[in-house]
Amino acid sequence: MLRAAAAAENLAIAVLGQAGAVLPAFGADGQLSGQEVFSQQLVTGLSNGMIIALIAIGYTMVYGIIELINFAHGDLCMLGAFLALTIVGALGMAEWSGVGGVGGVVLLLFSAAVFCGGLNWSIDRLAYRPLRKASKLSLLVSAIGASFILVNLGLFWGGLPMDVFAGGGSSAAPKDFPALVSNRDVLTLGDVRWTLNDLLVLAVTVPLMVALTVLVKFTKLGKAMRAVAQNPTAAQLMGIDVDRVIGSTFFIGGALGGFATVVYSLYNNTISFQMGYRMGMDAFIAAVLGGIGNLPGAVLGGLLIGVVRSMSDQYVEARWTNAVVFGILILILVFRPSGLLGAKLREKV
Amino acid sequence: MSAAAPLLKVEGLKCAYGQAEILHGVDLQVRQGEIVSLIGANGAGKSTTLMCLSRVNRVRGGRVTFDGHDITGMRPEQVVRLGLVQVPEGRRIFPRLTVRENLEMGAFIRRDRDGIEADLRRAYDLFPILRDRSAQQGGTLSGGEQQMLAIARALMSRPKMLMMDEPSMGIAPILVAKIFETVRDVLRAQGMTILLVEQNANAALRMSDRGYVLETGNIVLTGTGQELLGDPRVRAAYLGE
Incomplete structure (x- = not known):
């Protein structure tokens, strides 16, 4: 129950962080029309939704292949964020700019991906x-x-005596993640303004999703992954090393989580050892909403949860957002347990 | 191709399914180019024997030698790489892979792209219906078509020996005849070695060089196909006479 209380605290922090990102929209003396506020919230929701989707893919891939809800997945992503912040601190990356800054972000993305993939x-x-x-x-x-x-590793990690961890005095406190990517608007389409951060989210998530689709649909490994998911015994009889294919699935799912967590940290600028619980829950709900085991379903579910969150923050009230999201989970489980795109659930004997 | 040493030699094989011991010491041999049937009632342990030989089920005792290698302690994929490949019973195809992808999975252990393409064409020539259905998901095929797919898929690995589990199960009789005909004519002409597990003893023994009768985990009778077909005990127990 300690965990639940701690999680609630973190949720509040995370929600505030998100609201903070939206505040500039109201800053200009109410110049924004209702339509503009809606559009702006839609962009925020979709950006967060793409991040949630990338994490949800990790849940859904693992479920698809061994029918396990990998509850460690969100916390794995949390450790990826801690690794990224450690690298930022060790290399003094907050001072980098221009080409160096871009290179830094790429370095963070791939370090976290390899780390999370290997750990998974x-x-x-x-x-x-x-x-x-x-x-x-x-x-x-x-x-x-x-x-x-993993949560306890994160707690320990946050207490390391580094400047980025505020000297390690308070290991449980949320850490500021430097805004390496600017939050200034760089693009205005109609009445929607896009920050460089919004574009970063798209630039990372969309190619990864395309690459994953190609991998699963067309490569030998991807076909073997589907074969193992559909009938592991038959796959063994074809000479497929099932454990190796499952291991590759964990690596790929973890790596996607690593990419996602760096983008999340750059987008929301705060990380904490409890963030895995929140990211994990959102992503898990997204995976269930889309139909667990179904890759397009995880993306659809992630986008829906992201948008629902930001709309609820705006039009209901931020403190009700979790109730709304969990309410959706209950409704799916009651009325459509197989999710929006999922096949009918069957019991395996 | 030495006539002396059998391709597959099973000595005192003991195997369990869960906690229950199903096979209590099975001995059998299959020589190069032979078609050998393993017949027996439901639950005698026929499918367990094949799953044990494929190393999917755990071996509790005994020794299995294939093509000069002791495979008793090997992993399933190593057995496939040696060329001992099973055609599993019923619907063990990949239901949501296309027919073509199913066949490609059969060739999983191979890396020779051109050879695989050539073998794909050969598989389609063997069962032309698979060519018409190549883009369809395996699960949409009829029972007989799925069985053809399972056989073609196993051949894609270029096996030295096939182990077929109940190819006639749950299939329309006319297709059973067609499938047995293919096994007999085409595969035998290629010199394929086959261990055939069947409940349909009549059809199996007719096309086999030799046969074994399995009863509750023990081999109780063996002989040529003709001998077993004429044996009064076999006739009474398995041919319904």
Whole structure:
């Protein structure tokens, strides 16, 4: 229950962070029309939605292949953000600009991707693979255990004596993530203004989603991943090393989470050891909403959750946003458990 | 191709499914180019035998040698790479991969693109209906078509020996005849070695060089196909006479 309370605190922080990003819209003495506010919220919602979608893909890929809700996935992303902030601090990246700044962001993206991918692969190897023949419940409990370990690693990490962690005095406090990418508007389309950050989100997430689609649809590994998901025994009989394919799936899902968490940190400018819970929950709900196990479903679900969040922040009230999102989860589970794009759920024997 | 040493040699194979021991010490041999049937009632352990030989199920005891290699402790993909490939029973195709993708998965262990393309054409020539359905999802095929796909898919790996599990199960009789005909004529002409597991003892023994009768985890009878077809015990128990 300590965890729940802590999570609520973090949610408040994260929501405030988000509202902060929107504030400039109201700054200009109410010059924005209702239409403009709506459009602006839509952009914020879609940007956050793309990030949620990228994390949701990690949930849905793993579920698709071993029918596990990998509860450690959100916390894995959190550690990716801590790694990124550590690199920012160690290299003094906040001072970088121009080409160097761009290079820095690329470095952060790929470091976090490799780190999260490798860590996710290791978690599968150590915590899930030994339980491959055990019941799904054992696997789920193992995932929750992995999640707790990662959260505590994050708590420890945040206490390291570095300037970016405020000297390590208060390891649990949220950390500022420097705005390496400017929040100034760079593009105005109609009445919608796009910041460089909004464009960064698109520039990272869209190519990754295209690349993943190509990988899953056309490459040998992608076909093997689908074959293992559909019938692991038959896949073994074709000479497919099932454990290796599952390991690759964990690596790819984790790497996407690593990209997502860097973009999230640059977009929202605050990270905390509890952020994995919130990102994870949003992404998990997105995956369920779209139809767990279904890749386009995860993207659709992510966009919907992102937009619902920002609209609820604007038109309901930020403190009700979580209730709205969780309400959606309950409605899906009751009325359409297979999700928007999911196939009918079948029990595997 | 030495006539002396069998291609597949199974000695005292014990195998469990979950906690229950299903096979209590099975001995059988298959020589190069032979078609050998393993017949028996439902639950005798026929499919378990194949899953054990494919190393998907755990082996509890005994020894399996294939093509000079001891495969008792190997992993499933290593067995496939040695050329011992199973055509699993019923619907074990990939339902949401296309027919073509199913066939490509059959060639998973291979890297020779041109050879794979040539074998794809050969598979389509063997079962022309698969060519018409190549872009369709496997799950949309009829039972008989799925069985053809499963056989063609196994051939895509260029196996030395096929193990077929109940190819007649749940299929219209006219297709059963067609499938058995293909197995007999085409595969035998290629010199393919086959271990055939069947409940339809009559059809299986007719096309086999030799056969084994499996009863509750033990081999109780063996002989040539003709001998077994004429054996009064087989006739009584499996041919419904």
